[in-house]
Amino acid sequence: MxxxxxxxxxxxxxxxxxQALLSELRKQPDTHIRDLYQEYSNWSINVEREHQLLIEHDRIVFQFPFYWYSCPPLLKKWFDDVLTFGWAFGPEGENLKGKEFMIATTTGGSENEYRAGGRNWFTISEYIRPIQSTIARCNGTFLPAFVCYNSSADALKDEAKRYAEFVRNSQTTLAQ
Ligand SMILES: Cc1cc2nc3c(=O)[nH]c(=O)nc-3n(C[C@H](O)[C@H](O)[C@H](O)COP(=O)(O)O)c2cc1C
Structure with a gap:
C-alpha cells in the first residue's frame, strides 16, 4: 500500500x-511525506500534480496541528483547489473512489478537555466533520483519526511509534 x-x-x-510524530514515520517504507507549506510557500497549488500524486497513492494522511478547532488555512486551500468538480466529485469525478483518507492532528488541549462538558466542549471527531463530509462527497473512505493530545516530550516518543503503527495498519470498521 x-x-x-x-x-x-x-x-x-x-x-x-x-516533527516528533514524523520521526518514526520517516523510517517506514512506501510512505511519501510532504511539507505542504514548504512546497507551496507562494500558496499557488499545482492542481495537476496533486491529482497525479493522489492517483499514485492508496492512503492519504492529512497531518496538521489543530488550529482554532480546524486545520491550518493552506490545507483548506488544498481541499478547495484540488478536489475539483468532474475530477473528485460530480459526473465522472470518480478518481478518489476506493482511496482511504485519514486525519492526524496534534492539540494543545488534553483529551479530557475534548468532550461534552469539557473545556473544549466537543470531541475531535465532531470538529472534523466538515473534512469527513468532504471525503465522503468525493467517494473516499474516511478512516478514524489519529489524535496526539497535549503530551510531554517523553510521551511523544511513544506517540510517534503509535502514529507510525496507526498510519500503516488502521482499517475502516465500516460494514464490519
Ligand atoms: C493559531 C493557533 C490556534 C490554535 N488553536 C488550537 C485549538 O483550537 N485547539 C487546541 O487544542 N490547540 C490549539 N492550538 C495549539 C496547537 O494545536 C499546538 O500548539 C500544536 O498542536 C503543537 O504542535 P507543534 O509542536 O507541531 O507545533 C493552537 C495554536 C495556534 C498557534
Whole structure:
C-alpha cells in the first residue's frame, strides 16, 4: 500500500509535536511525506500534480496541528483547489473512489478537555466533520483519526511509534 502524508504546519521547522510524530514515520517504507507549506510557500497549488500524486497513492494522511478547532488555512486551500468538480466529485469525478483518507492532528488541549462538558466542549471527531463530509462527497473512505493530545516530550516518543503503527495498519470498521 502506498501512503502519502501531507503535512500542513505553517512552521514545521519550529514544531515540536508534528516533527516528533514524523520521526518514526520517516523510517517506514512506501510512505511519501510532504511539507505542504514548504512546497507551496507562494500558496499557488499545482492542481495537476496533486491529482497525479493522489492517483499514485492508496492512503492519504492529512497531518496538521489543530488550529482554532480546524486545520491550518493552506490545507483548506488544498481541499478547495484540488478536489475539483468532474475530477473528485460530480459526473465522472470518480478518481478518489476506493482511496482511504485519514486525519492526524496534534492539540494543545488534553483529551479530557475534548468532550461534552469539557473545556473544549466537543470531541475531535465532531470538529472534523466538515473534512469527513468532504471525503465522503468525493467517494473516499474516511478512516478514524489519529489524535496526539497535549503530551510531554517523553510521551511523544511513544506517540510517534503509535502514529507510525496507526498510519500503516488502521482499517475502516465500516460494514464490519
Ligand atoms: C493559531 C493557533 C490556534 C490554535 N488553536 C488550537 C485549538 O483550537 N485547539 C487546541 O487544542 N490547540 C490549539 N492550538 C495549539 C496547537 O494545536 C499546538 O500548539 C500544536 O498542536 C503543537 O504542535 P507543534 O509542536 O507541531 O507545533 C493552537 C495554536 C495556534 C498557534
Amino acid at each position: 502506498k501512503i502519502m502524508v501531507i503535512v500542513a504546519h505553517p512552521n514545521l521547522n519550529d514544531s515540536e509535536k508534528n
